[in-house]
Amino acid sequence: MIIVYLLVLLMLAAAIAASVFKDLLSAVIAACLVSLIAAILFYFLQAPDVAMAEASIGAALVTAVFIVAIKRTKRHEE
Amino acid sequence: MADPESTSDNKLRSILYMFLFLYLIWLCLSASLHYQELLAGIFFCLLLTIFLHRQYYSLGLPPLTIKRFVFFIIYLVVLFNEIVRANIDVAYRVIHPKMPIKPGIIVISTKLKQDIAKMILANSITLTPGTFTLDIIEDKFLVHWINVQTEDIEEATRIIGEKFEKYLRVIFE
């Protein structure tokens, strides 16, 4: 049970990091980690289908879309 | 790439290889020998093969013989042995308090001609801890080595690539 609390803490840390980083590429990586931990938490809550959707959409697709968006604008935030 | 053999032969071979590979994956995924699953597997694998075999046609795979198959199995055993032995080496370097690493980037050369053989060699070098491939231009590989023992091209080729290359040369030529 303690491992679930640990995962929630890690998810909070990654989410705060995603909003603090000035380098937008690092922020995208942190957001990717947030969805990864979310998939593990869905797995703990006995919902493997939701975990599968979260894994494929949150990790692969959203990263690609964000990267294309950064490519069209600027990488570093002022 | 100009092929000396007849093209229809090559096409048939690529279809056969792709069908066998997909059907093996289907058998492992379904994990049952019921006749309905086997028939459905044949149907879907044939459908995928007919639509997708054009990408595999340009690889130029050689014909399948007993000798090549036996050498491929030996190659897998050698690769696994190298992975286990060298992984223990890297783990020792990580947990040693003084960290005895000597990293560097070197160049090695290869004699293999076909693209797929070079790809398999590069991935084998990457899987063997201590070395990984950074870039490829024609027959030269750029390799990062965690414990540089020599800087000469031939010497480094003999240490890193030769043990895989002698099997791959038999398989692909």
Place this chain on the structure above:
Amino acid sequence: MSEIFFLTIIGIGIVLCFFRMLKGPTAADRAVALDTVTTVTVAFLVILGYVFKRYVYLDVSLVYAALMFVGSVVIARFLEKGI
């Protein structure tokens, strides 16, 4: 009993990767940490499926193992200024 022990050790590994992700001086370090933590997560999910004793749960780690390298490759292409 031993499964709990394994899960704890892998949890420590995930925490170490997170530490590198938060600290890493360049973006490439963070990408390496992401690539590592996905591989560790696949092993974590397989052991978790063994704890729950459900065959269906293996599908999630199958999807992870087949798809997660797409994210790493896209980030690498962006770092190379190519996409």
Place this chain on the structure above:
Amino acid sequence: MQIVGILITGIGVLFLLLGSYGIVRLPDVYNRLQAGTKCTTFGALFTIIGVGIMEPSWFWKTLIIALFILLTNPISNHALGRASRKSGIPLCDRSVVDKASEFEQYKGKV
């Protein structure tokens, strides 16, 4: 059978921990790639096969997962290494030799 599976899984888990420790400890990007993506490939392979041995009816599916990891991990490793070299991240100061400039001249020759 159970004991063999637990032993193999234990070896794999130990290597996963060592790979994560190497990520924190080693000095620059390339060395972190060495420890981070290859000790973990080996560790994940052993862990997954070990679980397959513990529960024999799962063996074939775990074999497929291990095959996917074995095929996809070198690709992402190679892509990240090449990208960090192209974006100009230097080697650490303990490095011995750097032949990247010598490598570039092969491009014109061929």
